[in-house]
Amino acid sequence: MKTYTGIFFEDVYAVARMIPYGRITTYGAIAAYLSTPKSARMVGWSLNAAKLRSDIPAHRVVNKRGLLTGKIHFESPTTMEELLSSEGVEIVNGQIVAMERYFWDPAIELKLS
DNA sequence: TTTCTGACAACAA
DNA sequence: ATTGTTGCCAGAA
Numbered sequence A: 001m002k003t004y005t006g007i008f009f010e011d012v013y014a015v016a017r018m019i020p021y022g023r024i025t026t027y028g029a030i031a032a033y034l035s036t037p038k039s040a041r042m043v044g045w046s047l048n049a050a051k052l053r054s055d056i057p058a059h060r061v062v063n064k065r066g067l068l069t070g071k072i073h074f075e076s077p078t079t080m081e082e083l084l085s086s087e088g089v090e091i092v093n094g095q096i097v098a099m100e101r102y103f104w105d106p107a108i109e110l111k112l113s
Numbered sequence B: 001t002t003t004c005t006g007a008c009a010a011c012a013a
Numbered sequence C: 001a002t003t004g005t006t007g008c009c010a011g012a013a
Helices: A008-017 A027-033 A040-050 A079-086
Strands: none
Touching: A008 A027, A008 A040, A027 A040
C-alpha cells in the first residue's frame, strides 16, 4: 500500500523550505525522509518544477557526493554555486568541500520536536 | 492512452 | 574500481 497521491512534490517543497540558511541536504536524504528512498530522482524533478515557484531554496540540495549537479538548471551555470558561496558554503570545482559540516538530514533534524 | 524523460542512488557484474 | 541497469513518480508529447 503506497498511497502517494500526488503529494510527493508538495512534500519535497515542504522539506526544502525547512533547510536552514547555510546548510545543504541531498536528493536521497529527502527521498528517504519521504519513505521513498529510491525516488531521489523525483526530488530533483520536483525541484525543477519548484524553481519556477519562488520561495524554495533549491540550491541547497545537491547530490550525495556534494556535486552541484543541478546547477545547469539555474539562470546561469554559476548561479547555484554563487548562492551557496554567499551562504558560506565552500565550493571547489563544482563540488562542496567537506559537505559533512553543512549537511542537514531531515530524517535526523526533523525527528525531534 | 502509451511512451518517454528527468537536479539521483543503489546494486550487479 | 568502473560501467551498466533498475527503481521511483509525475508531467509532457
